[in-house]
Amino acid sequence: MPSFIIEGGRRLNGTISPQGAKNEVLQVLCAVLLTSSEVTIENVPDILDVRILIDMLSQLGVKTTRNNSTTWTFKADELNMEFASSPEFVSRSASLRGSVMLLGPLLARTGHALVSKPGGDKIGRRRVDTHIRGFQALGATFSQNSSNGCYELSADRLKGTYMLLDEASVTGTANIIMAAVLAEGTTTIYNAACEPYVQQLCRMLCRMGADINGIGSNLLTITGVDGLHGTTHSVLPDMIEVGSFIGMAAMTGSQLTIKNVSHQNLGIIPDSFARLGIRMEQQADDIFIPAQDHYEIESFIDGSIMTLADAPWPGLTPDLLSVLLVTATQAKGSVLIHQKMFESRLFFVDTLIDMGAQVILCDPHRAVVIGHDRNFPLQARRMTSPDIRAGIAMLIAAMSANGTSRIDNIGQIDRGYQNIDQRLNAIGANIQRVD
Numbered sequence: 001m002p003s004f005i006i007e008g009g010r011r012l013n014g015t016i017s018p019q020g021a022k023n024e025v026l027q028v029l030c031a032v033l034l035t036s037s038e039v040t041i042e043n044v045p046d047i048l049d050v051r052i053l054i055d056m057l058s059q060l061g062v063k064t065t066r067n068n069s070t071t072w073t074f075k076a077d078e079l080n081m082e083f084a085s086s087p088e089f090v091s092r093s094a095s096l097r098g099s100v101m102l103l104g105p106l107l108a109r110t111g112h113a114l115v116s117k118p119g120g121d122k123i124g125r126r127r128v129d130t131h132i133r134g135f136q137a138l139g140a141t142f143s144q145n146s147s148n149g150c151y152e153l154s155a156d157r158l159k160g161t162y163m164l165l166d167e168a169s170v171t172g173t174a175n176i177i178m179a180a181v182l183a184e185g186t187t188t189i190y191n192a193a194c195e196p197y198v199q200q201l202c203r204m205l206c207r208m209g210a211d212i213n214g215i216g217s218n219l220l221t222i223t224g225v226d227g228l229h230g231t232t233h234s235v236l237p238d239m240i241e242v243g244s245f246i247g248m249a250a251m252t253g254s255q256l257t258i259k260n261v262s263h264q265n266l267g268i269i270p271d272s273f274a275r276l277g278i279r280m281e282q283q284a285d286d287i288f289i290p291a292q293d294h295y296e297i298e299s300f301i302d303g304s305i306m307t308l309a310d311a312p313w314p315g316l317t318p319d320l321l322s323v324l325l326v327t328a329t330q331a332k333g334s335v336l337i338h339q340k341m342f343e344s345r346l347f348f349v350d351t352l353i354d355m356g357a358q359v360i361l362c363d364p365h366r367a368v369v370i371g372h373d374r375n376f377p378l379q380a381r382r383m384t385s386p387d388i389r390a391g392i393a394m395l396i397a398a399m400s401a402n403g404t405s406r407i408d409n410i411g412q413i414d415r416g417y418q419n420i421d422q423r424l425n426a427i428g429a430n431i432q433r434v435d
């Protein structure tokens with residue numbers, strides 16, 4: 001497994017563009033299974049999770065064509081259902097969390113779906129009950145093989161119904177939508193996730209002939225159709241990368257322009273970083289961050305300590321709390337980071353403490369950060385990336401630290417960030433990739 005060697009203390013300068021959104025592209029790639037016509041997807045990031053999923057689609061019989069570095073065309077006119085039920089398919093799905101979103105399209109298109117208990121980041125319990133209960137409400141039968149952890153679903157024809165989701169799960173909502181668009185009758189989904197990526201999936205499906213109302217709200221009404229046709233779809237810029245670059249600029253005291261961020265789809269993200277005292281300017285669809293020697297965390301109006309907590313959209317995405325936490329270590333002031341959704345995502349703070357950060361881990365969900373105001377820079381260390389988002393937080397910490405750091409297990413970072421070392425080196429970083 002490769003590692004990063006990072007020379008800390010270097011300021012960045014220039015412009016950088018976010019890649020296509022990882023969380024969106026995994027959804028829309030699964031949606032190509034819903035039609036036998038060609039579907040072209042633009043702005044596809046070249047990251048490990050995407051490569052794994054495209055390879056799985058290819059083995060499922062989908063014809064895949066890479067038109068250029070960011071554009072792919074798919075045609076699922078001859079599905080290989082033998083592979084879809086094979087031990088190899090089950091094994092491959094176990095390595096990728098996004099593989100769970102193959103269930104909805106396969107169930108809707110073929111009446112049968114089999115997938116392993118999905119893998120991905122080890123950030124705590126990530127149940128799929130919302131997905132399964134939604135499919136069952138549509139009329140599917142469900143069984144689980146306790147010996148190998150496989151989930152199996154079958155249905156002659158899904159039938160529309162009303163359902164109230166037990167949680168506003170993004171992947172659960174996307175999966176149920178993809179199953180419902182080909183179901184007989186009308187499906188109503190209440191407490192649906194309404195993240196921009198779910199909105200993008202819905203708009204793509206509507207261009208393919210689906211009938212979905214309420215896009216952008218938590219109440220979706222889907223009238224099933226007999227079939228879908230092809231389309232061309234462009235993936236949004238990755239909001240998590242945008243936030244990562246904001247934190248990176250602040251921690252390294254750099255002047256940076258983030259290009260083409262799709263500002264209207266960033267929601268509360270810029271405001272969350274502004275609460276840490278980071279100055280930003282919106283310039284058309286770009287974000288300009290001036291070099292700042294100091295930034296100060298706000299307090300609430302009553303003088304109490306600032307709290308940053310994740311919440312379903314339009315609240316703050318949990319994927320950025322790791323970046324916000326590490327960025328706060330060099331701010332002036334204190335902040336409580338409250339990670340509500342996952343109970344293991346804050347454990348990487350032990351590494352930051354070893355680097356000299358003042359962080360109190362209250363419990364698996366809450367950490368208090370006492371900012372140094374750059375009076376005590378972080379010190380270089382050797383560390384290991386436990387997941388995608390902690391990995392990028394560690395990279396930001398290393399880029400700001402005194403000395404040369406090493407991050408092992410960077411395959412976790414590669415799962416979500418395309419050529420991150422090359423892109424950052426182009427604007428002044430010194431990151432070497434070694435075996």
